[in-house]
Amino acid sequence: MDESVLDDISHRRYNPLRDNWILVSPHRTKRPWLGQQETQGKNTLPDYDPECYLCPGNKRSGGAQNPDFKNTFVFVNDFSAVKEEQADYDPPQSDASFLVVLGLLQCQVAIEAGANAESYRRIDKTSLLLKAEGVKGKCYVVCFSPAHNKTLADMSIPEISTIVGTWQSLYRDVQSNTPFRSIQIFENKGAAMGCSNPHPHCQAWTTSHLPEEPAAELKNMMEYQQAHGSCMLCDYLAVELEKRERIVAENDAWVAVCPWWAFWPFETLVLSKRCIKTILELESDKDRELFADIISTIAIKYDNLFETQFPYSMGIHQAPLRGTDEEHAANHVHLHFLPPLLRSATVKKFQVGYELLAEPQRDITPEQAARRLQGLGAELYRKKLEGGS
Ligand SMILES: [Zn+2]
Numbered sequence: 097m098d099e100s101v102l103d104d105i106s107h108r109r110y111n112p113l114r115d116n117w118i119l120v121s122p123h124r125t126k127r128p129w130l131g132q133q134e135t136q137g138k139n140t141l142p143d144y145d146p147e148c149y150l151c152p153g154n155k156r157s158g159g160a161q162n163p164d165f166k167n168t169f170v171f172v173n174d175f176s177a178v179k180e181e182q183a184d185y186d187p188p189q190s191d192a193s194f195l196v197v198l199g200l201l202q203c204q205v206a207i208e209a210g211a212n213a214e215s216y217r218r219i220d221k222t223s224l225l226l227k228a229e230g231v232k233g234k235c236y237v238v239c240f241s242p243a244h245n246k247t248l249a250d251m252s253i254p255e256i257s258t259i260v261g262t263w264q265s266l267y268r269d270v271q272s273n274t275p276f277r278s279i280q281i282f283e284n285k286g287a288a289m290g291c292s293n294p295h296p297h298c299q300a301w302t303t304s305h306l307p308e309e310p311a312a313e314l315k316n317m318m319e320y321q322q323a324h325g326s327c328m329l330c331d332y333l334a335v336e337l338e339k340r341e342r343i344v345a346e347n348d349a350w351v352a353v354c355p356w357w358a359f360w361p362f363e364t365l366v367l368s369k370r371c372i373k374t375i376l377e378l379e380s381d382k383d384r385e386l387f388a389d390i391i392s393t394i395a396i397k398y399d400n401l402f403e404t405q406f407p408y409s410m411g412i413h414q415a416p417l418r419g420t421d422e423e424h425a426a427n428h429v430h431l432h433f434l435p436p437l438l439r440s441a442t443v444k445k446f447q448v449g450y451e452l453l454a455e456p457q458r459d460i461t462p463e464q465a466a467r468r469l470q471g472l473g474a475e476l477y478r479k480k481l482e483g484g485s
Pocket residue numbers: 144145148149150151152243244295
């Protein structure tokens with residue numbers, strides 16, 4: 097199959113993970129522009145900030161004091177999005193057969209009473225249209241480092257491996273000690289992503305339900321497995337490794353691609369070469385190092401792209417803490433890096449207009465984006481600047 101014609105024509109690409117389509121308009125960028133680089137120069141943030149609620153020894157607004165941690169540090173978010181203990185919410189009975197019986201009874205009563213049946217019908221439709229369910233959970237913050245001014249791009253492989261180990265401990269801990277169904281580990285980096293504190297950290301939200309994004313992906317992966325007898329992401333990885341058109345970085349255990357269906361200009365999908373279901377399967381130090389290595393490579397490439405502290409949202413998708421055997425089997429550990437920058441440190445892609453009301457759209461193709469990222473050096477631009485001074 098030759099897809100080269102797609103370089104010139106407007107087209108849609110299918111995302112099998114989400115079962116949705118992306119409009120691609122490559123003709124709007126006749127050739128990949130180089131973009132403007134606005135070098136931020138050296139890191140001017142201090143190593144320790146007395147005002148930062150994540151720095152070691154500092155007081156948080158909830159009153160607790162951070163310990164003098166040396167590597168990573170995990171605590172329960174003082175302003176969690178979900179509550180661990182709360183009143184149960186029993187949604188109104190909306191079982192269809194129950195409603196029919198109830199409806200008939202009420203109807204009968206109503207007709208016998210000579211009244212209009214309209215009022216009971218309205219009650220049924222309300223429970224059909226105004227649905228809600230209670231959610232319980234617990235939100236954690238994971239500090240990556242005691243150093244206020246480091247990012248994943250600045251950290252060594254052993255430092256990132258320690259973070260991977262912390263993610264594993266947290267997954268294991270909440271799986272054993274809480275009743276929750278799901279954990280979403282994610283990092284918001286940079287003010288462009290609404291992250292106000294530069295101290296390197298991520299969050300992990302555990303919830304009693306499986307949230308929308310992983311739930312939709314899991315549903316599609318399960319349907320794929322059922323229809324084709326194989327793992328969707330293993331099959332996708334094999335296609336990408338054969339074509340080698342969208343690969344950004346690769347090591348012995350991981351491959352990072354700008355996915356065929358990428359929405360964000362420089363979005364990447366990081367896939368494990370082994371079909372592992374959760375990060376707990378990264379059992380050896382070497383496994384954790386290779387995971388750390390691909391994360392470091394992507395973080396450095398992103399910063400080098402526009403010589404800036406590249407903002408993104410990153411998250412790990414994996415099998416839920418609790419689920420069926422089928423759900424576990426259909427999973428395949430992967431990371432999404434979703435960065436908003438388009439062609440410089442300041443020009444951001446917005447999801448507005450047609451994209452909110454009709455369909456997501458992009459200009460440069462994922463192949464062009466992959467080539468840009470692939471061509472970038474493995475040394476962080478800031479380190480070069482520091483070395484040269
Ligand atoms: Zn700090």
